[in-house]
Amino acid sequence: MNCPQCKGYTLEPTEIEPGLVAGSCCKCKGSLLSLMNYRFWVDRYDTVNKPTQELAVAQDNQKALSCPKCSRLMTKFKVGNETPHRIDLCTGCDEAWFDEGEWSLLKQLDLHDKLPKIFTEAWQRNIRVKRQQDFVNQKYQALLGADDFERLATFKKWLDEQPHKEDIKQYLINKQN
Ligand SMILES: [Zn+2]
Ligand SMILES: [Zn+2]
Structure with missing residues (x-):
């Protein structure tokens, strides 16, 4: 699969947390995470290396991204009022895209274990x-x-x-x- 941000770069399987594999791009450091993999991980592991520094400096692309799997446009979901960051999700494939640092940001906000909830209308409301x-x-x-x-x-x-x-x-x- 190709990186949705960088032309000509493919996503390589990378362990972003112990037991949690995502497709990562070596150029922009973004990761594509399957929510199916995520659910499996969060039920069994959910032990993360919490970053201790100040709120992570994360990238946040503003442009619409195409899903690397099905090419349809991904939807942007706000994380919370603490940050302007939005996470892209392909609602068809259940694949979420994290720009560089966004996963760390979720950990710092203690939202790393609440992922599918963020993508609900109730959370956004x-x-x-x-x-x-x-x-x-x-x-x-x-x-x-x-x-x-x-x-x-x-x-x-x-x-x-x-x-x-x-x-x-x-x-x-x-x-x-
Ligand atoms: Zn990339
Ligand atoms: Zn898709």
């Missing part, structure tokens, strides 16, 4: 919801200042536990002074 929440929090924190925002957050937490939550909200809206 969660990332969007969390990003939206972070955005709202930042907006109100900037508006109110850290102390008052903290107070508001505490009040919101209390409010969420109240059986008469909706009545309290109505009271706050309607009470004039």
Whole structure:
């Protein structure tokens, strides 16, 4: 199979973790990982050499890649809000492409054992919801200042536990002074 990034380079079987073999490119250092192999590995091994340094500097190709197996376009999936990195997946062949350093990045984020989940709609939706929440929090924190925002957050937490939550909200809206 050819590397989806480098013309004329083939993917060679390489052990990226003890017991986990992927097809790696010697030029761009990317790896194509079969999710079938991955599932087999994660059930039996899941012992990884965790990198200890700062968050890995990983490449992240922005262009659309063609699956080395079936030539169809691969889909990009966000990993999480901690990183802008996206992992390419051929949904037909169940083959995931990691740019150089992206596998290490997953290990550092403790996501290396959650791979198929990342490719689900639920995971992707969660990332969007969390990003939206972070955005709202930042907006109100900037508006109110850290102390008052903290107070508001505490009040919101209390409010969420109240059986008469909706009545309290109505009271706050309607009470004039
Ligand atoms: Zn390559
Ligand atoms: Zn494919």
